[in-house]
Amino acid sequence: MRKTSYAATFVAVLIILSINVASVYLPDWLIAKYDILNAQVTVRYGLTERCERAIISFPGPSNGGRLEYTDYECRPFPLSVKDKCDDENRLFCAVWTSAHYFTELGIGFAAMALVSLLIGVSTHSRRRRVWRAVAGLVILHAVFQLVTFILITELYRKNRFPAFEHAKPGVGYALNVASWILGFVVGTGVIVTGVAADHGYKWAAGNRAYRRIR
Template sequence: MVYGIGLWVFLAAVALTLTSISLPSWLSYTSPSSSPTSKPIHVSYGLHSRCSSLTGCSPFPAQEDCHGEDRYFCSMWRSVGFLMNFSVVLELATFVSFAVVLLGGRGNRENGWKMCVGLLAVVMVCQIGAMGIVAFLFDHDNRFFVGWTLDKSWILCTISWIVMAVDVVGMSVAAKVLPAEDDYEPIPDRR
């Protein structure tokens, strides 16, 4: 039962991860409207695209974004994309570990929590790293001035690794506190 609950919690975190990657909204800016009839300009950065209310979406970072002083930003942004995509690969490995534990025998269920918790911890580290890099760029890069905000994808990534942390703690505590499975067979009462 513990692994079943852990799997559902994990799948919720995976959904949050995939949504954060697919939405082009890690950082966004909306200009203040100069008049009640004019539309504000909205710009957002995703891991693989930049969207604007004026020009639509385009691949990001593009080759022209990676020259001169922008090379640092480009490298860091691509590192975020790599970490998030790598975390999806690790989530797939974690799903396989859950399947092995749930479909395996008693021994797998008693000791499999270590493999699941370890993989979840590595996924968390990747997501915390990606989230931290975006927050660092938000605070230190000149292209993000007053009015830019950390947006939905950044928040979803944060919630995703927090949900995984809860899963790690829950499975670890359950493994240490709950009694072993089928520890004894009760003797039937013959009255």
């Protein structure tokens, strides 16, 4: 494969990795909003964190005026006691935690793909072979992100956690979708380009196209 192909792959995988890291640490995979008396409550659920913002409105001293008090608090999620992980939400907590582990594994495979690219482009002989490892690692990354998506979607769709009844997907959820779609696209592109280079196509292999010994 051409060096330019590997450079483009490196940039693409770096973007995917950045998207993954952002999705893991953003506490807004699912967002639930409630109106309770004089309060507007927004609860954001991330893979490891739950954040709650409450805006409480009071009648002000002047006619028609109102006073507002805002409270914002985050905590780890899920917690064994507060989220009843030892009771009726045992299955939910296990699946939600597993989804976090799967996405972390996906990040690990994406990071390994970047390392493989840096090592693999050092010599011509390595460039001929390393695309297989890169493609495999990128696709493994996409598979683990897809598993995370399936698990979270199933919990959300079936309201496995009581608060999810009013929840909607947020930015973290969307970034996860983008990461595994891009992962499969990039992995497939590397395979197509690598196979074409092995067969001697100049557009894939460059000026030093590989020639099979007959």
